[in-house]
Structure formats: structure tokens, C-alpha cells
Amino acid sequence: MRGMPFTVTTWNINSVRLRIDLVAKFLKATRPDVLCLQETKCPDDAFPLKRFKRLGYEHVALNGQKGYHGVAVVSRIPFDKINKRSFCGKTDSRHIAVTFGEQAKLKDPLTVHNFYVPAGGDEPDVTINPKFEHKLSFLDEMRDCGDYTPKKNERAVLVGDLNVAPLEHDVWSHKALLKIVSHTPIECEKLTAIQKTGKWIDVARALIPEPEKIYTWWSYRAPDWAAANKGRRLDHIWVSEALGGRFSKFKITRDARGWERPSDHVPVTTTMEL
DNA sequence: ATGGTCGGCAACCGA
Numbered sequence: 001m002r003g004m005p006f007t008v009t010t011w012n013i014n015s016v017r018l019r020i021d022l023v024a025k026f027l028k029a030t031r032p033d034v035l036c037l038q039e040t041k042c043p044d045d046a047f048p049l050k051r052f053k054r055l056g057y058e059h060v061a062l063n064g065q066k067g068y069h070g071v072a073v074v075s076r077i078p079f080d081k082i083n084k085r086s087f088c089g090k091t092d093s094r095h096i097a098v099t100f101g102e103q104a105k106l107k108d109p110l111t112v113h114n115f116y117v118p119a120g121g122d123e124p125d126v127t128i129n130p131k132f133e134h135k136l137s138f139l140d141e142m143r144d145c146g147d148y149t150p151k152k153n154e155r156a157v158l159v160g161d162l163n164v165a166p167l168e169h170d171v172w173s174h175k176a177l178l179k180i181v182s183h184t185p186i187e188c189e190k191l192t193a194i195q196k197t198g199k200w201i202d203v204a205r206a207l208i209p210e211p212e213k214i215y216t217w218w219s220y221r222a223p224d225w226a227a228a229n230k231g232r233r234l235d236h237i238w239v240s241e242a243l244g245g246r247f248s249k250f251k252i253t254r255d256a257r258g259w260e261r262p263s264d265h266v267p268v269t270t271t272m273e274l
Numbered sequence: 275a276t277g278g279t280c281g282g283c284a285a286c287c288g289a
Contacts (some may be wrong), residue, residue, distance in 0.1 A: 014280075014281065014289085015280095015281055015282075018281070018282090039281090039289085041281065041282065066282085066283095067281090067282050067283070067287090067288090068282080068287085068288065068289095069288090118288095119288070119289050120289095121288085121289090122289095131288085163289090219278085219279080219280095219289095220278085220279040220280045220289090221277075221278040221279050221280085222278080222279090223278080261280095263280095264279090264280075264289085
């Protein structure tokens with residue numbers, strides 16, 4: 001049972017306008033069908049649409065805002081529907097989804113959800129840090145709202161900067177990071193709960209099981225990120241049960257962290273057969 | 275144990 005190959009990339013770009021040349025470099029080399037961006041930091045009317053069109057990505061779905069956050073889906077394949085959701089009663093631009101169906105000549109539709117989960121500040125204590133409280137509430141809402149619990153036989157992909165490195169070998173030192181936001185037990189549990197509720201398959205760990213270390217982010221603050229290699233796996237690609245066994249390749253473009261004026265996150269890509 | 279660097283946008287906030 002083999003259909004068309006479908007490649008999707010997630011990348012926290014940390015300003016799409018500043019790094020549009022890096023995006024172009026990546027797209028020319030990798031040619032994913034769909035690129036999901038986070039932290040575009042770009043109002044929709046300032047998004048570099050023409051550049052993406054010239055690169056062959058003519059179909060774009062935007063949920064941007066001025067200065068902060070912002071997500072986008074750019075695609076070579078036309079989609080039928082766009083959906084955006086707000087969380088925790090805030091206007092933050094942290095989610096957008098597109099559904100591929102008739103226009104993509106897909107008999108069975110496929111929805112791609114693109115998320116930018118709040119980072120959560122520095123202090124992992126909800127009583128003194130409202131940003132951490134926001135992050136935990138956001139994760140609870142993802143679990144409970146039902147929109148990210150695929151139905152039986154529903155084909156869905158959930159990607160993004162989820163800002164949580166849930167497993168022991170998703171960080172350079174489990175012990176050193178237990179009290180560091182992104183790897184505290186409560187966050188890891190909440191992320192795992194979303195995964196479990198939706199029966200999502202974590203593509204990275206399905207193909208590269210622990211104890212192999214996997215990182216997608218390296219801090220700007222390290223003097224030599226590559227030598228220190230104190231990374232974390234914050235960027236994820238999940239697929240619904242209906243797509244289980246249909247994905248094959250998984251790649252982290254680690255080189256991108258060493259490009260000129262890089263994002264602190266690198267592209268994460270998977271290919272599946274639809 | 276601490277401070278370290280980015281980007282947006284024009285003083286700090288968010289990461």
C-alpha cells in the first residue's frame with residue numbers, strides 16, 4: 001500500500017524576515033512539501049510571500065503578530081482548509097493548521113497542526129512565574145480540548161516547537177536539567193499526556209530510540225555550541241495512529257545551527273507515504 | 275554557582 005511521498009519540516013526560525021535567505025537555502029536543498037515555521041515574528045501583511053512563491057511554495061497559511069511568536073505553513077501542495085486556535089484566552093499566535101484533501105487529490109484528508117508552545121520563563125514555579133503557569137495551562141488545553149485527539153482512522157500530523165524535551169535522552173544532562181524549564185517532570189508529564197490521549201506516534205523516537213541523544217536546539221549563550229553540544233529536543237513531529245508505519249525517513253539538519261546568523265533551532269524533517 | 279546571546283523594536287520583553 002504505497003501512495004505519494006509527503007515530506008514535512010518544522011523549524012523555529014526566530015524571525016522569518018531576518019533569516020529568509022537561510023530558509024531559501026534549506027528549501028532548495030531539502031524541498032519538503034510543507035514547511036511549518038514558528039517564531040516568525042512577523043505581521044501577516046509583512047510576510048515574505050513573494051520569496052516563497054519564487055521558491056515554489058505558493059500556498060501559505062499565516063497566523064502572525066507583531067514582534068512576538070507567530071506561526072506559518074508554507075506548502076508546494078494546495079490545501080483545502082485553514083484553522084487557527086487561540087489558547088488560554090490569549091491572542092498569542094501559537095497555532096495554525098491546514099487540511100489537505102481534494103485540491104491535493106487526496107482521497108483521505110490529512111491535517112497538519114503547527115504549534116508554538118509557550119517557553120515558560122525561567123522559574124519552574126507557578127506561584128511566582130505566570131509564564132510557567134501559562135505553559136502548563138496551554139499543555140492542558142491541548143490535551144483536553146479534543147482538537148488534537150485524532151479520531152480512529154483520522155490522518156493527522158502535529159509538529160512544532162513544543163518547548164519541552166520530554167525524555168531523559170532528549171537533553172544533554174537529565175540530572176542537570178530537572179529543574180530547568182523545558183525538562184521539569186511536570187512539563188514532561190503534560191506533554192506525554194497529550195501524546196497518550198491522542199495516541200500520537202513520536203516519529204523521532206520511533207526511528208531513533210533511547211538511549212541515543214537527539215537535539216534540535218542549542219542555546220545562543222554557549223560560547224561554542226558545537227563543542228559543548230548541550231542541546232535539547234524541543235521540536236517534534238508526531239503522527240496519528242492512522243499514519244503509523246507510513247513514515248520512513250527522519251532528519252535533523254544540525255548543520256543549520258552553524259550557518260551564518262542562525263536560529264537557535266534547526267529544521268526537523270520526516271517523510272511518509274500517503 | 276553564575277552569567278552567558280539573540281531579535282524586535284526602540285525600553286525592555288520574551289526566549
